[in-house]
Amino acid sequence: MTVPVRIEHLFKTYTRRRLLGKNLEKPVLKDVSLTLEDNHVLGLVGESGCGKSTLCKVLLGIEKPTSGLVEVNGQNVPTLSKSEFKKLRRVLQVVYQDPYSSLDPRMNVRQLLSEPLDIHRLKKDKQERKAFLKELLTAVGLSESQLERYPHEFSGGQRQRICIARALALNPQILVADEPVSALDVSVQAQILNLLKEIKKSRRLSMLFVTHDFAVARFLCDDIAVMYRGRIVERAPAEELFTNPQHPYTEALLSAVPSVHAPRRAVFAGQETPEEHPERESWACPFAARCRYAQPACQTQPFALQEVAPRHACACGVLPFKNHKSKSAV
Amino acid sequence: MNRSDEPILEVRDLHIEFAGEDGPLPVLHGLSYTLPKGRVLAVVGESGSGKTVHALSILRLLPPNARISQGEVRYKGKNLATLGREELRKIRGNKISMIFQDPAASLNPVLTIGQQLTETLLAHRKMSKSAARAKAVKLLEKVGIAGAEKRLNEYPFQFSGGMCQRVMIAMALALEPDVLVADEPTTALDVTVQAQILNLIKQLQKASGMSAVFITHNLAVVAGIADDVLVLYAGMCMEYAPAAELFEHPLHPYTQGLLNSLAPVHEKVDILPVITGHPPLPGKLPPGCPFAPRCPFAKDKCRQVCPPLFEENGRRTRCWLREGK
Numbered sequence: 001m002t003v004p005v006r007i008e009h010l011f012k013t014y015t016r017r018r019l020l021g022k023n024l025e026k027p028v029l030k031d032v033s034l035t036l037e038d039n040h041v042l043g044l045v046g047e048s049g050c051g052k053s054t055l056c057k058v059l060l061g062i063e064k065p066t067s068g069l070v071e072v073n074g075q076n077v078p079t080l081s082k083s084e085f086k087k088l089r090r091v092l093q094v095v096y097q098d099p100y101s102s103l104d105p106r107m108n109v110r111q112l113l114s115e116p117l118d119i120h121r122l123k124k125d126k127q128e129r130k131a132f133l134k135e136l137l138t139a140v141g142l143s144e145s146q147l148e149r150y151p152h153e154f155s156g157g158q159r160q161r162i163c164i165a166r167a168l169a170l171n172p173q174i175l176v177a178d179e180p181v182s183a184l185d186v187s188v189q190a191q192i193l194n195l196l197k198e199i200k201k202s203r204r205l206s207m208l209f210v211t212h213d214f215a216v217a218r219f220l221c222d223d224i225a226v227m228y229r230g231r232i233v234e235r236a237p238a239e240e241l242f243t244n245p246q247h248p249y250t251e252a253l254l255s256a257v258p259s260v261h262a263p264r265r266a267v268f269a270g271q272e273t274p275e276e277h278p279e280r281e282s283w284a285c286p287f288a289a290r291c292r293y294a295q296p297a298c299q300t301q302p303f304a305l306q307e308v309a310p311r312h313a314c315a316c317g318v319l320p321f322k323n324h325k326s327k328s329a330v
Numbered sequence: 331m332n333r334s335d336e337p338i339l340e341v342r343d344l345h346i347e348f349a350g351e352d353g354p355l356p357v358l359h360g361l362s363y364t365l366p367k368g369r370v371l372a373v374v375g376e377s378g379s380g381k382t383v384h385a386l387s388i389l390r391l392l393p394p395n396a397r398i399s400q401g402e403v404r405y406k407g408k409n410l411a412t413l414g415r416e417e418l419r420k421i422r423g424n425k426i427s428m429i430f431q432d433p434a435a436s437l438n439p440v441l442t443i444g445q446q447l448t449e450t451l452l453a454h455r456k457m458s459k460s461a462a463r464a465k466a467v468k469l470l471e472k473v474g475i476a477g478a479e480k481r482l483n484e485y486p487f488q489f490s491g492g493m494c495q496r497v498m499i500a501m502a503l504a505l506e507p508d509v510l511v512a513d514e515p516t517t518a519l520d521v522t523v524q525a526q527i528l529n530l531i532k533q534l535q536k537a538s539g540m541s542a543v544f545i546t547h548n549l550a551v552v553a554g555i556a557d558d559v560l561v562l563y564a565g566m567c568m569e570y571a572p573a574a575e576l577f578e579h580p581l582h583p584y585t586q587g588l589l590n591s592l593a594p595v596h597e598k599v600d601i602l603p604v605i606t607g608h609p610p611l612p613g614k615l616p617p618g619c620p621f622a623p624r625c626p627f628a629k630d631k632c633r634q635v636c637p638p639l640f641e642e643n644g645r646r647t648r649c650w651l652r653e654g655k
Binding site: 047048155156157158185186187188189190191193194197212213214215216218219238239242252253254255256257258259260276278 | 376377476491520521522523524525528547548549550551553554577587588589591592593594595596597598599601602603604605608
């Protein structure tokens with residue numbers, strides 16, 4: 001059976017050409033392998049600069065991978081012709097982080113929502129189009145009366161609803177959501193998260209959900225992949241990841257999440273800033289410089305992702321947590 | 331916590347308005363609080379609630395189209411709103427300093443970190459350039475930047491976002507101010523860096539006995555750092571309480587709604603309770619309580635008359651439900 005998205009051994013290196021001397025190469029994605037299963041939400045979590053957004057761009061065909069396989073519904077995205085690519089857009093849609101800059105301020109809601117339909121020559125009948133737009137707006141919690149309004153007349157949360165409606169206009173199977181709630185206020189975040197969860201169910205969507213917020217990931221995601229410097233360091237079903245994190249980086253991230261539900265935890269109890277060890281930068285394990293469990297083996301062994309439990313893979317050979325369960329992060 | 335009697339910073343009935351096309355647009359409606367020495371006050375609110383405007387007004391950094399229409403901001407008894415320019419200069423950066431949201435944008439990209447750090451010192455203290463530089467090195471070390479001596483000669487683009495924010499903190503703390511105003515200091519940063527920066531501010535604040543006003547939209551951030559929390563909605567204080575009590579037992583329906591709508595990290599939930607609707611626009615406040623249209627407990631009275639702040643056990647809540655409690 002083909003899965004919605006399969007990424008295997010994906011590498012992406014940005015090259016800065018120089019007139020003199022060698023070109024500067026910046027590897028951004030290093031051997032990334034991921035599977036997005038049908039009607040699942042796969043969360044991609046990591047700090048800024050870890051390659052989350054680049055991965056989305058490669059998946060969407062905006063950037064070409066340096067090497068590796070990027071399959072959507074069994075088709076290899078980088079090799080698609082222009083017309084095949086256009087067809088792919090009906091299957092694969094995207095919602096971006098900033099609802100302020102991702103809508104054309106000179107188009108009203110009707111135009112914004114009609115554009116994808118016009119491009120793909122869908123719902124051409126006037127009555128049909130009208131009914132469809134109404135249905136679309138209702139699905140994202142807006143009303144028909146707002147069709148003639150312009151983006152500036154809406155709040156941030158409403159704009160994000162418009163972006164979601166626009167992405168849903170072509171009835172896609174896969175939605176890529178790149179930090180869709182991080183630009184929104186908390187009370188509005190909750191509304192949008194509920195909406196995403198609901199449309200995932202009602203439209204049988206599969207979603208790649210990029211976020212840096214673990215709380216958001218836990219609410220929405222079925223599976224989570226943690227990225228660090230262009231690599232996946234841990235991959236597991238969401239609940240498994242939260243209750244039994246295996247990679248030291250996942251643990252560090254989880255313990256750094258502030259929460260009103262457990263305020264004044266260890267992070268604030270006078271514990272010093274985690275130590276950094278710049279001398280370990282050259283070690284084989286990319287996380288060694290910040291790892292509190294680093295051992296001599298980490299110096300030479302580049303740990304690949306390996307299964308530690310069914311569906312749970314981790315790129316740490318030391319696997320300290322088997323002995324450190326009591327230090328579980330959350 | 332030892333409170334001293336005299337407040338360091340006192341905001342009294344502060345009203346701020348913007349000049350709009352159809353007359354003034356009020357954005358802050360009579361905000362009052364006192365900040366005792368050594369306490370950290372968190373001002374929490376959504377975008378448009380007036381929290382940043384209030385922060386800017388403390389040091390009179392409001393944009394030209396905004397003005398304080400009523401009320402005062404007192405620092406050790408002096409009204410900052412009417413202070414002369416020269417006097418204000420002596421306070422800015424020296425007695426009260428500020429950290430902004432976007433560290434990369436708050437640093438001058440064409441000056442080295444060293445130049446920017448020593449500038450503050452040289453402007454307010456009589457010291458030689460070499461002494462200022464030595465002090466700058468100490469400051470960078472204090473905020474946890476390794477190889478400080480060398481890094482003084484580097485430019486902001488050579489620093490990461492977290493590092494830039496550390497530099498901003500070093501700068502803000504250079505003159506050992508009495509009050510630190512931090513406007514969303516960690517919003518632009520990653521969670522791990524955020525935790526480091528919050529720890530750092532808390533440590534330095536404790537060590538120096540400084541007071542701080544912490545502006546944020548993220549309740550979770552303030553849970554670990556604030557002593558008191560003030561919840562702002564549509565330019566009004568809705569609830570003011572010690573942090574522990576507020577998180578344990580929020581009294582105002584808005585605070586309750588905000589806390590409920592946060593996705594929890596420690597458990598999986600199926601649906602997030604939301605506050606329906608959205609905040610009123612400035613100048614378009616409903617006649618009664620500004621939160622009434624979204625409040626699940628609203629009664630007729632709430633829609634007609636805006637409640638005052640009711641006091642009980644050192645907490646203040648703007649809600650008719652708390653009347654006579």
